[in-house]
Amino acid sequence: MINITQMSKGILEGCVLMVVKDKPLYSKEIVESLREYGFNDLTGGTIFPMLVRLEKQGLFEIEKVPVSSAPSRKYYSLSEKGEQELIQFQNVWNEFRNIVDSIMKKGEA
Known part of the structure; x- marks a missing residue:
């Protein structure tokens, strides 16, 4: 079974x-933004x-x-390495989302 955590x-x-990509935020602001x-x-x-x-x-x-x-x-903003990690996350997320969407659409048919 998938571990959702x-x-x-x-x-x-x-x-x-x-959320810290465009504007430095401190921890409380990060939590509030995600909420x-x-x-x-x-x-x-x-x-x-x-x-x-x-x-x-x-x-x-x-x-x-x-x-x-x-x-x-302590304000957090992305380092160059963080920007590269974000790009990688976005690429993996888009691929993952496309796969799941395809499976879900098949289940609807």
């Missing part, structure tokens, strides 16, 4: 890369470890911005 994790990583797109059950506990892992892979450029009443915020 593992499948979602890979898709979510690609979506995180996409706006429909990841309603998403929590910081899911995103924070993922951000750390993706950062260690060199997919982000980080900018720490001081905040007067709190610790500095």
